[in-house]
Amino acid sequence: MEISDYQLKKLRNYLNNEIGIYVDDSKMQTIYKRKLLKLLKEKGYSDFEEFYKDLVLKKSSFLKQDLINVFMVNETYFFREKYQFDTLVKHVLPELHIKRPANEIINILCAPVSSGEELYSIAIMLMEEGELIKKRDFMLLGIDVDSDAIAKAKAGIYSARSVHKLPPELIEKYFVKTGNLYKVKDFLKKAVNFKIVNIMDKYQMKKLGMFDVIFSRNMLIYFDEKSKREVLATFYNILKNDGYLFLGHAERVPSDIVLFKSMKIGDSFVYKKTADS
Ligand SMILES: C[S@@+](CC[C@H](N)C(=O)[O-])C[C@H]1O[C@@H](n2cnc3c(N)ncnc32)[C@H](O)[C@@H]1O
Secondary structure, X not given: OOXXXXXXXXXXXXXXXXXXXXXXXXXXXXXXXXXXXXXXXXXXXXXXXXXXXXXXXXXOHHHHHHHXXXXXXXXXXXOOOHHHHHHHHHHHHHHHHHXXXXXXXXXXXXXXXXXXXXXXXXXXXXXXXXXXXXXOOEEEEEEEOOHHXXXXXXXXEEOOOOOOOOOHHHHHHHEEEEOOEEEEOHHHHOXXXXXXXXXXXXXXXXXXXXEEEEEEOOOHHHEOHHHHHHXXXXXXXXXXXXXXXXXXXXXXOOOOOOOXXXXXXXXXXXXXXXXXX
């Protein structure tokens, strides 16, 4: 079977519209063409147009999900860019704890969470800090469009590579080692929630509720400018006043977007939604 450059571009535009990612021509013609051919074969298609018709016209949600799972880059690990979690636990959450009414739950969203390591890391940091969770309830939610990644997050079973940045005493405390795998202990699993959500879907995002903190690391770098701006507007809408947005180290809110106030707290650059911003 052959897939032409025109067909690859058609699929690239479809994905761009649906989930925001933009794959450049060279990656499309190499890595993704190979992945796509494999998927089509697995699904029993001998012609790209047949596949595309089912995807777009029949709106097959299974086919769409399989395609999304093939295209996603899920790279993540525990304690990735740990200094941001330090800023969260040492500065941001203590400030929010003082500002929010005593009985209000503090809601933290990881969007995207990939296979869960980022959200479990936040839960571990909170448990290690120890004082805040005695005084305040927290709700930790992780979302991703990749259903395989969310299934892995819910299972909570990781390779040695995933936990390589964790100190041995924390591995001992929060994981059960079976063979080469590390399984998250039940008490940690109970502290987090995961859901399949497309961040580009404004309706689904609004239904999640309002958040005090949003982590969105290492996804917007894969998005085109327009989708990135749409997602930032969505984050603004679901962030409470005085709430904080953390982006990946290579990501920035464009300087002409004045909705967020950027600042350095601890070792991290963060974005704050203020009543006057
Ligand atoms: C490189 S991972 C980043 C994971 C984690 N935040 C980190 O920094 O370690 C990027 C994730 O973005 C997810 N993603 C891409 N587009 C998305 C969308 N439209 N909605 C939700 N998740 C998306 C992918 O499925 C992938 O799991």
